[in-house]
Amino acid sequence: MNESPYVFPSLTATCHGIPDPLVEVDDWLSRLQDVLHTGPETADEAFDLLALWAKLRRVRPELIEQLDGLDALSQVDVLLAEQGTHLAGQALTVPHPQGWLEETQALQQAFEEVGPAEDRSELAERLLNDLDDAQLVLYAARRREIQDLDLESDLDDCAQWLAEHAELFLPAAVQIQAVGMAMRTDLADFDYGLAVTALKYLDILRAAELAEEELALTHVPQLAPADARRLAARFHEQRQQIAAIRLSVIVVELRDRMRRLPVARAGETVPFAPPYWCQWVSPAGDLTARLTLPSQPAADEPVMLEFLSPAQERATSLADQMVTLHGVRATIDSSGKATFLLSQLLETDQLAVLRVGPEQVEWPLLEASS
Amino acid sequence: MNQTTSANETLQLDTVTDPARPDQQVSFFADWRSAWDHLRDHLLTAPECFAWQLVMPNYLHILNPEDGDARWTYAQQATASQGQTAQPLYELYRTAVSQDTADATLLGWHQDGDRVTVCLGTSGVLVLFGQRVVLTAFLPGHGSEDATRTARQADSAADLPRERGMRSGRNGRRDRETVDREQRLLEQRQAAWSPAERLYHRVFKPSVQFVKRCQHRHRDLYGRLIRGDYALLKDVLPPLSQLKYENWITLRQRCGRTEPTLPASTQASE
Numbered sequence: 189m190n191e192s193p194y195v196f197p198s199l200t201a202t203c204h205g206i207p208d209p210l211v212e213v214d215d216w217l218s219r220l221q222d223v224l225h226t227g228p229e230t231a232d233e234a235f236d237l238l239a240l241w242a243k244l245r246r247v248r249p250e251l252i253e254q255l256d257g258l259d260a261l262s263q264v265d266v267l268l269a270e271q272g273t274h275l276a277g278q279a280l281t282v283p284h285p286q287g288w289l290e291e292t293q294a295l296q297q298a299f300e301e302v303g304p305a306e307d308r309s310e311l312a313e314r315l316l317n318d319l320d321d322a323q324l325v326l327y328a329a330r331r332r333e334i335q336d337l338d339l340e341s342d343l344d345d346c347a348q349w350l351a352e353h354a355e356l357f358l359p360a361a362v363q364i365q366a367v368g369m370a371m372r373t374d375l376a377d378f379d380y381g382l383a384v385t386a387l388k389y390l391d392i393l394r395a396a397e398l399a400e401e402e403l404a405l406t407h408v409p410q411l412a413p414a415d416a417r418r419l420a421a422r423f424h425e426q427r428q429q430i431a432a433i434r435l436s437v438i439v440v441e442l443r444d445r446m447r448r449l450p451v452a453r454a455g456e457t458v459p460f461a462p463p464y465w466c467q468w469v470s471p472a473g474d475l476t477a478r479l480t481l482p483s484q485p486a487a488d489e490p491v492m493l494e495f496l497s498p499a500q501e502r503a504t505s506l507a508d509q510m511v512t513l514h515g516v517r518a519t520i521d522s523s524g525k526a527t528f529l530l531s532q533l534l535e536t537d538q539l540a541v542l543r544v545g546p547e548q549v550e551w552p553l554l555e556a557s558s
Numbered sequence: 559m560n561q562t563t564s565a566n567e568t569l570q571l572d573t574v575t576d577p578a579r580p581d582q583q584v585s586f587f588a589d590w591r592s593a594w595d596h597l598r599d600h601l602l603t604a605p606e607c608f609a610w611q612l613v614m615p616n617y618l619h620i621l622n623p624e625d626g627d628a629r630w631t632y633a634q635q636a637t638a639s640q641g642q643t644a645q646p647l648y649e650l651y652r653t654a655v656s657q658d659t660a661d662a663t664l665l666g667w668h669q670d671g672d673r674v675t676v677c678l679g680t681s682g683v684l685v686l687f688g689q690r691v692v693l694t695a696f697l698p699g700h701g702s703e704d705a706t707r708t709a710r711q712a713d714s715a716a717d718l719p720r721e722r723g724m725r726s727g728r729n730g731r732r733d734r735e736t737v738d739r740e741q742r743l744l745e746q747r748q749a750a751w752s753p754a755e756r757l758y759h760r761v762f763k764p765s766v767q768f769v770k771r772c773q774h775r776h777r778d779l780y781g782r783l784i785r786g787d788y789a790l791l792k793d794v795l796p797p798l799s800q801l802k803y804e805n806w807i808t809l810r811q812r813c814g815r816t817e818p819t820l821p822a823s824t825q826a827s828e
Contacts, residue, residue, distance in 0.1 A: 201781025218798035230740040281731040291723035309775045318724035363774035
């Protein structure tokens, strides 16, 4: 089966044997049995009968045999021999390609909205099945020498839309792989008209293959480990330099605002600005220190340096340890924070330097707000 | 008011049998609130309530699910009484679930997952068991967002599932008269169904179809399950094509079920 043009062994789900063609064939057979049981008497039932009959003609015969479905297919053959032309005429009144094209908008929109993934999967599956059924009914009608050029042209437009938007049907990719697995491997030789109706599945399977390749970055050449390490080190160094420059800018701005404070109090409008912040990381990388600076400073304003665990909880284990920031000393309190006066921090020339603990180990600057 | 009296003033919980471990009784929901939430969301919400009416015909002795106002009033009273006034409906629900879990034990229609056990019975009730507690019990495919939306818009013929998109009928090819005639034909055909046929066609078969479709639908691009519990049943349920009405009747008889009957008043009105 792996040599089938409708099976893409590189797809992860296929590779792991997840799509089950019997589930799909069983569903089609069961629905066919329902239509046979009741009639078919209505146009919808005639449509279903022809679509399911043609769908099952595309299927590997051994799967139908495995599900004891040969009897049902024989019954349809007898029915079509007797009433095929009448049923095809009835069925052709059902498909409405314009309605289908309008419904595709909902599929496009589904990707823009938050919602359960299975809703997108269901919608994609239904749209694909509806187009497939309509194409199969047209195929069945043609076999009875009933031509419907308008419908043919309209369905070609739908198929063209699908080919251009195959990636929108990826939420139904596993079901489509199962349908592909159900198809006869010799379909093009067996019945070219039927093989044409299967082309859309190939479009979507190719889109799935491409999506998996892109997501796995298979086309991106692997970096040599030494190069990767060098690039990472350079990134960290540059990030630290950028953070230090940003912090210098922040300090200059704050000094300037401190100088203009009396003017501001005299009535100048001070625009709102969010607070500044900068962050250091411990040498082991397990703790961070975050300093928050007010954007409209007062000379005697206290500012806090918080020490945080990876869970963003205060690192109280550092309580009572000495910390030096910008050359100004303080002690970490029992809640894992050290308090400084803003004016003291702005007077120092040792920008961006944080030392912690009895050994006064320097913590590298990680980032600063821009 | 003493504490004992206060505790008795909520919905009283009962147990059902774990289908995978028939010697174990498990609580039918963890607490009255969870039980009441499920009663409200499944038995009192359209369209699933209509299907429950077919599973447990005595539902009509409590209220008529066709009457939306009656359902609303019932739900309001039950909320105010901490589920106490919904005790009769809870008992019906539990009985229906018990019967289906017993079917699942007999037919082997149950499967254990990592954290849950899932089973389906011959009425189409899907039950999900956690650690010694029922987590949910519902009729698959009847309470989906889409089905609920369609039920709310039931007055609008344009929203019938068969009349959307590709199947909405070609302009100029399908006149309203033909559509109406065919609709009447379908209604007449369905009106002639026995209660058992209704249960099979409207509840059981759609439930099994839903469960089977989950096998492919509830997966991501790589085939990983995004909502996996129902797909567990795929390998223990027979193929749909081998669950024709006659097969289903045989299975029901094997499970000791008798054909459900509707209350006399409803039969007369049909």
